[in-house]
Amino acid sequence: MKNLVFVPDLLVVAAALVFVVGVQLGWLRRRRYLPAAAAGVALVAFLFELWVGATVGTYFGGAMVQDRFALFAKAAVLLTAALALATTDWQAEDSLSIGLAMPLLAAFGVMVAASAADMVGLWAGLELAAASATVLVSLRRPDLGLRLLVAGGVASGLLLIGIAFVYGTTGNADLTAVRSVLASVLPTLPLAIPVLLLLAGLAIRANLAPFHVATFTAELGASPLGSGLLLGVVALASALVAIKLAAALVGVSAVYAPFLEVVAGIAMVGGGAAAIAAHAPRARLAYLAVSQVGWLAAGLATHYRAGIGSSLFLLGAFAVAATCGPAVLGRAEGGEMAIHGLGVLRPARAAGLALAMLSLAGAPPLAGFFGEFAVAAAIAQSGHFELLAVGLVGWVLGLVAAVSTLRVLYIQSPLEDARRGGMVLPMVTTLSTAGAAALCAVIVAYGVFANPIMGLADQGAEALGLR
Amino acid sequence: MIFLATPSPIGVPGAGIFSQPFLLSLMVWAPAIVALGIAVMPNPRGRYDTLMKQIAFFTNLGVGFLLFIAYNQFQNYLPTPQFEEKQPWLPAIGVVYHLGVDGPGMLMLVLSTIVGIASVLGSLGVRERVRSYFALLLLTQSAVNGAVVARDMFVLILFWAAATIPVAVLIMGWGGPRRTAATWRLLGYWGFGTVALIVGTMALYSFTGAKTFDMDTLLKTSINPRMQLVVGLLMLVAAATRLPLFPLHGWIRDVTAEAPVGVAVIVMGASSRLGAFLLLRTLIAAEPAAAKLLSPLLAVLAALTVGYAALAALRALDVRHVGGYLAMIPGGITMLGFAAVSPLGVAGSVLSMFAGGLSAALIVGVCAILSERAQTRSLLVLGGLAPRMPNMTWLLIVAALALLGVPLLASFTAELMTFFGAFKTQPIGAFAVAAGLVVAAAALAKLLYRVLFGAANPDAPGVSDASLGETWFLGLLAGALLWVGLFPSGPKIPGTDVPLFDPGLLNQMSAGLSEMASSYTLPTPTLPSQ
Numbered sequence: 001m002k003n004l005v006f007v008p009d010l011l012v013v014a015a016a017l018v019f020v021v022g023v024q025l026g027w028l029r030r031r032r033y034l035p036a037a038a039a040g041v042a043l044v045a046f047l048f049e050l051w052v053g054a055t056v057g058t059y060f061g062g063a064m065v066q067d068r069f070a071l072f073a074k075a076a077v078l079l080t081a082a083l084a085l086a087t088t089d090w091q092a093e094d095s096l097s098i099g100l101a102m103p104l105l106a107a108f109g110v111m112v113a114a115s116a117a118d119m120v121g122l123w124a125g126l127e128l129a130a131a132s133a134t135v136l137v138s139l140r141r142p143d144l145g146l147r148l149l150v151a152g153g154v155a156s157g158l159l160l161i162g163i164a165f166v167y168g169t170t171g172n173a174d175l176t177a178v179r180s181v182l183a184s185v186l187p188t189l190p191l192a193i194p195v196l197l198l199l200a201g202l203a204i205r206a207n208l209a210p211f212h213v214a215t216f217t218a219e220l221g222a223s224p225l226g227s228g229l230l231l232g233v234v235a236l237a238s239a240l241v242a243i244k245l246a247a248a249l250v251g252v253s254a255v256y257a258p259f260l261e262v263v264a265g266i267a268m269v270g271g272g273a274a275a276i277a278a279h280a281p282r283a284r285l286a287y288l289a290v291s292q293v294g295w296l297a298a299g300l301a302t303h304y305r306a307g308i309g310s311s312l313f314l315l316g317a318f319a320v321a322a323t324c325g326p327a328v329l330g331r332a333e334g335g336e337m338a339i340h341g342l343g344v345l346r347p348a349r350a351a352g353l354a355l356a357m358l359s360l361a362g363a364p365p366l367a368g369f370f371g372e373f374a375v376a377a378a379i380a381q382s383g384h385f386e387l388l389a390v391g392l393v394g395w396v397l398g399l400v401a402a403v404s405t406l407r408v409l410y411i412q413s414p415l416e417d418a419r420r421g422g423m424v425l426p427m428v429t430t431l432s433t434a435g436a437a438a439l440c441a442v443i444v445a446y447g448v449f450a451n452p453i454m455g456l457a458d459q460g461a462e463a464l465g466l467r
Numbered sequence: 468m469i470f471l472a473t474p475s476p477i478g479v480p481g482a483g484i485f486s487q488p489f490l491l492s493l494m495v496w497a498p499a500i501v502a503l504g505i506a507v508m509p510n511p512r513g514r515y516d517t518l519m520k521q522i523a524f525f526t527n528l529g530v531g532f533l534l535f536i537a538y539n540q541f542q543n544y545l546p547t548p549q550f551e552e553k554q555p556w557l558p559a560i561g562v563v564y565h566l567g568v569d570g571p572g573m574l575m576l577v578l579s580t581i582v583g584i585a586s587v588l589g590s591l592g593v594r595e596r597v598r599s600y601f602a603l604l605l606l607t608q609s610a611v612n613g614a615v616v617a618r619d620m621f622v623l624i625l626f627w628a629a630a631t632i633p634v635a636v637l638i639m640g641w642g643g644p645r646r647t648a649a650t651w652r653l654l655g656y657w658g659f660g661t662v663a664l665i666v667g668t669m670a671l672y673s674f675t676g677a678k679t680f681d682m683d684t685l686l687k688t689s690i691n692p693r694m695q696l697v698v699g700l701l702m703l704v705a706a707a708t709r710l711p712l713f714p715l716h717g718w719i720r721d722v723t724a725e726a727p728v729g730v731a732v733i734v735m736g737a738s739s740r741l742g743a744f745l746l747l748r749t750l751i752a753a754e755p756a757a758a759k760l761l762s763p764l765l766a767v768l769a770a771l772t773v774g775y776a777a778l779a780a781l782r783a784l785d786v787r788h789v790g791g792y793l794a795m796i797p798g799g800i801t802m803l804g805f806a807a808v809s810p811l812g813v814a815g816s817v818l819s820m821f822a823g824g825l826s827a828a829l830i831v832g833v834c835a836i837l838s839e840r841a842q843t844r845s846l847l848v849l850g851g852l853a854p855r856m857p858n859m860t861w862l863l864i865v866a867a868l869a870l871l872g873v874p875l876l877a878s879f880t881a882e883l884m885t886f887f888g889a890f891k892t893q894p895i896g897a898f899a900v901a902a903g904l905v906v907a908a909a910a911l912a913k914l915l916y917r918v919l920f921g922a923a924n925p926d927a928p929g930v931s932d933a934s935l936g937e938t939w940f941l942g943l944l945a946g947a948l949l950w951v952g953l954f955p956s957g958p959k960i961p962g963t964d965v966p967l968f969d970p971g972l973l974n975q976m977s978a979g980l981s982e983m984a985s986s987y988t989l990p991t992p993t994l995p996s997q
Contacts, residue, residue: 309559343599347507364629370557373621373665377560377680380669392665396658403635403654410599411640450557458559 008045016104023097042082069460073114076316086435089330094139106132129237136226151214158201165194182251206238209267232323247464253303260301267294272397288360299375307378309461314371325356330426341414352436361398367446502605516597523601561679565618570978582736588940590729603633649721660708667701686753699757709742710798723791736828755986765806766896772799773903780910790834797823804885810984812888819881826869842928851923877951
């Protein structure tokens with residue numbers, strides 16, 4: 001059983017390669033079944049991960065570790081990938097083969113980061129996930145791809161400098177060793193600078209306000225799936241890396257906790273306020289995602305097991321909603337008018353979009369609400385009531401923005417064809433309808449079955465050695 | 468389990484069959500599941516609109532039937548919550564799916580069910596997007612029921628907040644010309660209240676160190692009076708935004724004026740009463756030291772609310788605005804009972820939640836139907852309608868009398884208990900509220916005179932009396948007020964003490980109430996030893 005742990009990783013990598021090479025070489029002729037096949041592969045990998053992922057162990061001489069944290073993170077990204085591949089409007093994508101392969105490769109990057117036992121593995125996983133998203137962005141808008149590459153380069157540079165400094169201070173790249181060395185070290189300025197550089201690099205990748213400005217234009221201009229990968233999967237990878245690093249650097253939490261509190265507060269309120277001001281559905285989704293990333297950071301700022309476990313629990317809900325939101329929106333990505341009456345014209349997609357948006361806004365009784373409440377409880381336990389109050393203000397703003405979208409989706413009448421102009425509705429296929437329905441079910445079920453999911457997230461935080 | 472562990476006073480036929488732990492979940496989730504079913508049902512070109520309305524109505528009737536069973540099997544001599552359900556939900560942070568109902572909870576469930584049926588009947592005239600409308604209405608009812616039976620603060624917050632979104636969408640989608648402003652105001656005020664509730668709950672969670680949101684632990688762990696005061700103030704803000712109380716009442720005028728009739732009825736009848744219910748659970752029953760410290764503030768808020776509402780109603784020229792302002796008055800009276808911090812005052816407040824909910828729903832519903840049937844909302848145009856609208860005339864008179872608390876109506880008993888309780892401990896507040904009621908009487912007299920008995924306006928548009936459906940839903944609210952007013956302890960078989968079919972709302976309400984108010988019982992004077 002122990003050797004089967006990496007079967008899901010192998011499955012997604014193999015499938016990604018087959019889709020890229022097979023389509024190019026003309027091996028895969030029945031192209032209309034390929035999205036279903038890709039979603040099926042991700043789903044099988046997800047089920048396989050749940051089956052064999054509970055086996056705890058270390059691999060490759062201790063470079064990779066399979067624990068409850070890895071199980072949670074891998075299951076979350078595989079389910080997200082399966083749903084994203086199923087809900088995507090493939091008419092709106094620029095290349096079928098690359099569009100199918102990149103989410104799988106990004107998922108693989110997240111899986112590497114989730115299992116990594118040292119800082120190099122974390123960096124490699126994050127870069128793989130980010131590179132996959134950059135490829136998808138570049139397909140549609142090479143200019144935005146270049147911009148993303150530069151921003152990503154800066155983020156990666158900051159991250160590497162930070163890693164190098166931490167390595168220089170502790171003499172080790174292994175996370176457990178870093179943790180044990182820093183446990184007996186007092187926070188000093190020379191240590192604070194690399195830690196803050198690390199966090200700044202991760203904040204750019206994770207869309208944490210105000211660092212989100214570096215990549216935001218790319219998120220709005222990419223294809224639906226590319227935007228979903230940037231908003232969801234890359235942010236998921238960054239948050240996982242941040243969680244692992246926060247657990248390793250917990251001895252010097254006094255260095256990073258105030259920084260995280262400030263940026264979390266800005267993200268929670270700023271994201272909510274910007275979501276109200278934004279009218280285009282994708283921009284609104286993106287700002288709501290920024291706001292929820294703020295909640296993730298607030299959980300990390302508590303630097304206790306309860307807070308980090310809650311952040312991990314919220315991360316699962318976030319990944320699904322932020323990745324699948326733009327995917328389910330498909331080609332209806334223009335202004336607000338593009339989704340007028342979508343509830344009548346595309347009921348399954350409209351329901352998926354509405355629930356994804358409500359979940360990102362933390363509306364009860366959906367997945368995001370449960371996660372945000374768990375983080376709020378952890379913040380209260382740590383005594384940061386000012387951060388809690390700021391977060392709740394952002395939460396109300398996000399709800400107002402989500403209700404505005406519900407009005408457009410369900411209350412506005414659909415536009416006549418003459419007024420619709422160039423705005424195209426997302427395509428309807430059996431797979432996309434089933435995917436949208438599955439997305440709705442997952443967002444609702446995440447709260448209903450919160451007990452086992454939160455339990456696993458809590459065990460994940462415990463596996464990082466947190467108390 | 469509680470049912471099996473305690474002796475039954477009388478061999479009730481069928482006793483025990485509904486004591487299994489699913490009854491409350493069924494009452495909470497059945498409307499939500501039916502709402503989802505309605506939402507995904509195909510309805511090409513509105514072909515099944517009537518069916519949707521019937522499904523919503525019979526769902527409410529089904530919930531009513533379940534409530535009837537629960538009401539009759541409810542053991543009012545037990546101080547503990549009944550029909551309890553307890554499952555771990557988020558064990559890492561101490562969240563339990565814990566439901567249960569005590570006396571005040573049972574009273575709120577009765578209110579919610581009556582108002583739910585009335586709101587569906589009041590919505591039969593909806594023609595646009597019928598499927599979505601009734602799905603959202605059922606979701607609202609589900610959320611209200613959930614908040615009432617919640618025994619865990621997380622579950623309470625979940626349903627409390629969940630009630631906001633369907634109501635907001637209903638107003639935005641089916642409301643009057645100023646519906647957008649009304650929706651934003653509602654979201655703003657209710658959102659602010661929810662933030663206060665969450666911060667208060669988290670403060671309690673943090674201060675007690677209980678690591679659970681279960682009310683049995685969280686609200687019973689003692690904390691110092693200063694912390695109690697902080698939590699109490701936050702809960703008061705949350706309650707004041709819902710009930711609403713002056714000065715956090717900013718949503719009421721626009722919402723009651725712009726919302727469709729059925730929505731206005733459920734908002735004023737049930738959703739808003741959750742504010743008082745929250746205060747009962749989290750302040751009066753849980754934080755006696757804070758309640759005593761805050762009682763003068765509660766009395767001031769009660770007086771300001773009643774006074775402001777009465778004066779605003781006196782000055783308003785829009786009949787729906789008048790209805791909205793008058794619907795604030797019962798909330799003020801409920802608050803006065805809490806301010807009394809005495810067993811009698813608290814009991815009066817609890818009964819006033821029920822009577823006030825019905826009165827507020829009735830006045831808002833009557834004013835809305837009146838303006839629709841008279842084709843104008845302006846009091847300058849309306850006049851001399853009594854001969855042409857006999858049904859509406861009677862209903863408006865009953866609503867006015869209910870607001871003033873005249874004998875034979877449920878609000879009379881509630882106001883009597885509230886004032887008797889309050890005059891002892893908060894005489895100035897009670898006097899101020901009474902003075903506010905005098906102004907309210909003047910406002911009601913003006914309304915009745917102008918609309919019903921004044922000179923008819925020859926330039927006014929044509930009027931028609933309420934339809935059968937409208938008369939039924941308003942009659943249901945008026946009938947419930949009369950029933951409890953006439954039989955507060957339930958009708959008995961003549962010559963005996965055996966209840967006919969209703970054990971009496973006052974009796975059911977008392978379960979657990981004496982424990983809640985036990986901190987406020989004055990010490991019994993002892994005779995000097997001889």
